[in-house]
Amino acid sequence: MSFTFVHTADLHLDSPFVGLATVSPELARLLRNATFQAFDRVVDLAIEERARFLLVAGDVYDGADRSLRAQLRFRDSLARAADHGIASYVAHGNHDPLSGWEADLTMPGLVHRFGGKEAEAVEVREGGETLARLYGISHAVRELKDNLADRFPRVASGPFAIGVLHANVGGNPDHDNYAPCTPADLLAVGLDYWALGHVHTRQVLKERAPAIVYPGNPQGLNWREQGARGCYLVRVDDGGEVHLTFAATDVVRWWRRQVDIRELNTHDTLLEALQTLREEVRRDSEPRGALLQIRLTGRGAAHRLCRREGIIRDLLQALQDGEADRSDFVWVDRLEDATRPPVDTAQRRTFRDFLGDFLKAAAELRTGPDPAAALRRILAEQPAFKVVAEEIAELTDDKLLVLLDDAETQGLDLLAEEE
Ligand SMILES: [Mn+2]
Numbered sequence: 270m271s272f273t274f275v276h277t278a279d280l281h282l283d284s285p286f287v288g289l290a291t292v293s294p295e296l297a298r299l300l301r302n303a304t305f306q307a308f309d310r311v312v313d314l315a316i317e318e319r320a321r322f323l324l325v326a327g328d329v330y331d332g333a334d335r336s337l338r339a340q341l342r343f344r345d346s347l348a349r350a351a352d353h354g355i356a357s358y359v360a361h362g363n364h365d366p367l368s369g370w371e372a373d374l375t376m377p378g379l380v381h382r383f384g385g386k387e388a389e390a391v392e393v394r395e396g397g398e399t400l401a402r403l404y405g406i407s408h409a410v411r412e413l414k415d416n417l418a419d420r421f422p423r424v425a426s427g428p429f430a431i432g433v434l435h436a437n438v439g440g441n442p443d444h445d446n447y448a449p450c451t452p453a454d455l456l457a458v459g460l461d462y463w464a465l466g467h468v469h470t471r472q473v474l475k476e477r478a479p480a481i482v483y484p485g486n487p488q489g490l491n492w493r494e495q496g497a498r499g500c501y502l503v504r505v506d507d508g509g510e511v512h513l514t515f516a517a518t519d520v521v522r523w524w525r526r527q528v529d530i531r532e533l534n535t536h537d538t539l540l541e542a543l544q545t546l547r548e549e550v551r552r553d554s555e556p557r558g559a560l561l562q563i564r565l566t567g568r569g570a571a572h573r574l575c576r577r578e579g580i581i582r583d584l585l586q587a588l589q590d591g592e593a594d595r596s597d598f599v600w601v602d603r604l605e606d607a608t609r610p611p612v613d614t615a616q617r618r619t620f621r622d623f624l625g626d627f628l629k630a631a632a633e634l635r636t637g638p639d640p641a642a643a644l645r646r647i648l649a650e651q652p653a654f655k656v657v658a659e660e661i662a663e664l665t666d667d668k669l670l671v672l673l674d675d676a677e678t679q680g681l682d683l684l685a686e687e688e
Contacts, residue, residue: 357381
């Protein structure tokens with residue numbers, strides 16, 4: 270019997286959005302509701318797709334002392350799912366362990382919360398048949414260092430089996446190492462699907478037999494959490510095969526981009542480049558709003574333009590004008606000037622110092638009889654390039670010489686830093 274379920278995690282309901290420099294009252298209101306609205310979209314998806322159940326793999330709330338507002342909203346969303354006959358299975362994570370404060374609320378009947386001792390087993394039944402067997406465990410306390418995968422029973426046979434777990438699998442260095450375990454620990458349990466939480470960027474560690482999935486958070490929370498965010502719609506077919514579909518649920522999207530000023534010589538072209546970037550980001554975020562941080566980089570004439578008192582502020586203002594009223598807004602929160610003055614390479618090359626010698630060597634290589642061959646010879650002599658020898662061999666001569674130009678610019682930037 271085929272069935273569908275929705276897998277989400279790391280809702281961080283009522284999370285304060287940190288790191289924004291300029292927030293209008295409209296934007297503040299939108300952000301204050303974003304985590305709730307994103308979870309509502311997860312529930313909407315479950316209803317539209319007639320999902321049999323919903324899995325929430327930890328970090329429902331942002332802090333152990335969860336707000337009453339967050340608890341009420343979570344309950345109301347689960348109640349809406351329950352009204353459509355959709356059961357919810359919830360595990361708690363390091364941000365919202367069972368030991369945290371909890372309001373005295375009655376959860377809808379179709380909600381099951383996993384305990385914190387052993388992995389509990391729950392059956393999902395339909396018409397006298399067992400559709401799936403779920404195993405799950407919650408974090409009992411904060412900063413749990415135990416391997417929770419060890420607390421799952423070994424499962425050899427039976428109906429489609431799912432594990433719900435909030436854990437750092439494989440020692441992801443971008444996240445706290447709570448409930449650490451390895452992919453091998455998970456494989457040893459013998460389940461068909463691992464519904465994980467903790468890592469905020471979606472990641473399919475294994476596609477099938479078993480599928481091991483981090484859905485990421487339904488709403489990005491800060492500048493490190495860029496791009497589309499959402500949950501997974503999982504279809505299990507008659508043969509027990511897993512089919513994953515990602516669905517974006519984010520209400521506002523975070524982006525960080527760079528603009529190189531090398532070719533930009535006037536205020537017009539500079540503003541145009543920034544507006545073009547803003548429109549690209551709008552297309553990448555549609556139909557929702559976006560937050561954007563821009564860093565101006567590179568060497569060129571525009572460096573002097575950027576340095577003029579008040580220019581960066583005025584450019585930022587120009588980019589923000591008219592955005593606040595749009596539903597598909599791109600709010601440029603920050604414009605950072607990291608540009609450098611242009612360098613007259615030909616003149617600098619004549620200096621008798623390390624940077625002069627560096628530029629001379631690059632120029633000699635480029636004007637020699639067969640620059641590409643000479644460059645290949647140099648790369649082959651350097652042990653550091655051995656690991657990419659194959660990739661270098663595959664490059665055309667033209668591409669290799671473009672890399673030489675890039676390397677010269679980069680070397681120039683690094684060496685001139687001291688000056
Ligand atoms: Mn989290």
